[in-house]
Amino acid sequence: MGEAIVITSGKGGVGKTTTSANIGTALALMEKKVCLIDTDIGLRNLDVVMGLENRIIYDIVDVIEERCKLKQALIKDKRFDYLTLLPAAQTSDKTAVTTDGMKKIISELKQEYDYIIIDCPAGIEQGFQNAIAGADRAIVVTTPEKSSVRDADRIIGLIEKEDMKEPPRLIINRIRNHMMKSGDMIDIDDIVQLLSIDLIGVVIDDEEVIKASNKGEPVALHPNTKSSIAYRNIARRILGETVPLQSLEDEKGMFQKVKKFFGIRA
Amino acid sequence: MQDKKQLITIKGTREGLTLFIDELCSFNEAIKELHDKIIKNKPKKDDPIVSVRIKLGNRYLEDDQDKQLTEIINQANGFKIDSIESEVIRKEDALKWKEDSKIKAINRIVRSGQVLEVKGDLLLIGDVNPGGKVVSTGNIYIMGNLYGIAHAGVDGDRNACIVASYMKPTQLRIADYISRAPDYESDGVYMECGLVDEGQDKIIIDRLQVLSNKRKELSRFERRVQNG
Numbered sequence: 505m506g507e508a509i510v511i512t513s514g515k516g517g518v519g520k521t522t523t524s525a526n527i528g529t530a531l532a533l534m535e536k537k538v539c540l541i542d543t544d545i546g547l548r549n550l551d552v553v554m555g556l557e558n559r560i561i562y563d564i565v566d567v568i569e570e571r572c573k574l575k576q577a578l579i580k581d582k583r584f585d586y587l588t589l590l591p592a593a594q595t596s597d598k599t600a601v602t603t604d605g606m607k608k609i610i611s612e613l614k615q616e617y618d619y620i621i622i623d624c625p626a627g628i629e630q631g632f633q634n635a636i637a638g639a640d641r642a643i644v645v646t647t648p649e650k651s652s653v654r655d656a657d658r659i660i661g662l663i664e665k666e667d668m669k670e671p672p673r674l675i676i677n678r679i680r681n682h683m684m685k686s687g688d689m690i691d692i693d694d695i696v697q698l699l700s701i702d703l704i705g706v707v708i709d710d711e712e713v714i715k716a717s718n719k720g721e722p723v724a725l726h727p728n729t730k731s732s733i734a735y736r737n738i739a740r741r742i743l744g745e746t747v748p749l750q751s752l753e754d755e756k757g758m759f760q761k762v763k764k765f766f767g768i769r770a
Numbered sequence: 771m772q773d774k775k776q777l778i779t780i781k782g783t784r785e786g787l788t789l790f791i792d793e794l795c796s797f798n799e800a801i802k803e804l805h806d807k808i809i810k811n812k813p814k815k816d817d818p819i820v821s822v823r824i825k826l827g828n829r830y831l832e833d834d835q836d837k838q839l840t841e842i843i844n845q846a847n848g849f850k851i852d853s854i855e856s857e858v859i860r861k862e863d864a865l866k867w868k869e870d871s872k873i874k875a876i877n878r879i880v881r882s883g884q885v886l887e888v889k890g891d892l893l894l895i896g897d898v899n900p901g902g903k904v905v906s907t908g909n910i911y912i913m914g915n916l917y918g919i920a921h922a923g924v925d926g927d928r929n930a931c932i933v934a935s936y937m938k939p940t941q942l943r944i945a946d947y948i949s950r951a952p953d954y955e956s957d958g959v960y961m962e963c964g965l966v967d968e969g970q971d972k973i974i975i976d977r978l979q980v981l982s983n984k985r986k987e988l989s990r991f992e993r994r995v996q997n998g
């Protein structure tokens with residue numbers, strides 16, 4: 505039986521889709537069977553970031569409204585046999601998707617896949633409710649900005665009301681070293697302390713991420729960029745490995761002291 | 771001279787008059803006699819205002835009886851009611867007091883968008899994050915960081931206070947008073963309390979030590995019993 509992980513944030517544009525694509529890719533690199541689900545109805549993106557847009561025939565709403573079988577709507581990745589995408593609908597009415605519909609799809613996918621990664625839309629409305637409905641765990645993405653951290657806190661509060669297997673875990677995305685040093689960005693320590701959930705990864709703000717998603721191939725495929733290593737480390741932590749946080753600077757720096765926040769479970 | 775037992779006994783003290791109303795007679799009889807006595811003892815035009823304390827013994831007054839009594843005293847110019855004291859309260863009120871004076875201990879984080887409301891005093895073991903809010907009818911004690919909003923004495927108790935291990939709140943509210951964080955970036959404070967300062971007519975933040983002087987009866991129950 506697989507496990508469903510929802511990637512969520514509250515605030516828009518902080519990197520949910522990028523994170524979903526890269527974690528999915530990184531897990532596939534480690535030979536896990538992965539299905540990505542885009543639940544952002546009307547604003548689908550995950551297919552573009554994965555470079556699979558041109559293969560879409562059916563989407564999640566077609567599945568829910570029984571215009572096709574679930575298997576027919578799944579799109580196989582170009583690079584990995586066991587990486588697939590269930591795309592969001594671009595045109596259909598948002599209200600077509602329900603929490604029950606989601607739960608049904610996810611439990612069916614769990615039979616076949618090791619990990620189901622759910623890309624959540626921004627906000628806390630029905631789309632969010634649908635995205636978290638079938639999830640066993642949640643990963644909350646935030647950037648080191650006040651408003652983003654505030655929304656992450658709100659989302660964590662909402663997720664805690666659901667009974668998931670464990671509390672949500674945190675990714676801090678788009679860290680900029682120089683701003684962190686000059687004190688113009690909130691400290692990683694402060695964010696983790698405020699949100700008081702386990703940190704599962706820190707990703708720097710990296711041009712390569714943008715370049716890669718423009719090409720439709722997630723940065724996690726590239727062997728040596730820092731963001732790629734960060735995503736692959738997150739995937740390893742999801743698998744239960746204990747991976748220390750890489751030093752994101754060349755000299756040993758501030759990320760050393762953050763290690764204590766990694767509560768990696770075996 | 772008098773064949774009948776006095777229903778109202780009046781005693782003069784340094785502070786004014788104390789009226790003892792017999793606790794066994796009917797309320798109407800007492801009111802009638804009170805009326806006569808008040809007219810008789812009415813102060814002269816230029817005399818200073820006399821304050822009156824009324825002792826009811828084991829008599830319970832309904833709200834409208836209370837009003838009737840107050841009207842009689844007030845209608846005779848020159849008297850002012852200082853207090854109406856009764857040895858008894860209604861079971862209902864007693865239970866409400868008890869409810870209001872309980873300390874509720876709660877162990878959680880109050881996150882952005884969440885509101886935690888309790889009757890009585892709140893002891894929160896955990897943080898109130900920015901955007902989060904805690905509300906109580908009594909005092910609020912936070913063993914953790916207060917970043918959001920705390921509203922103590924929400925039913926109007928201006929003597930309520932707010933205590934936190936660390937506070938850098940967005941707003942503090944006590945009864946009908948509101949104070950907010952300054953617009954400039956400032957550090958929070960450790961182990962301090964917020965309370966209403968009567969003199970300055972606003973909420974101030976001070977060291978915890980001042981509580982032992984300014985709020986001798988931290989328990990709402992004691993406070994209310996003593997204030998009647």
Ligand SMILES: Nc1ncnc2c1ncn2[C@@H]1O[C@H](COP(=O)(O)OP(=O)(O)OP(=O)(O)O)[C@@H](O)[C@H]1O
Pocket residue numbers: 513515516517518519520521522523544549624625626677678707708709710711713714717731
């Ligand atoms: N680590 C990073 N470094 C640089 N750019 C990034 C990084 N993460 C995300 N981005 C960029 O930020 C933008 C928003 O990212 P993304 O679409 O993943 O966010 P989202 O949370 O899914 O947004 P939405 O709420 O609209 O769904 C994209 O242009 C993406 O390329």
Ligand SMILES: [Mg+2]
Pocket residue numbers: 520521522544549623624625
């Ligand atoms: Mg997105």
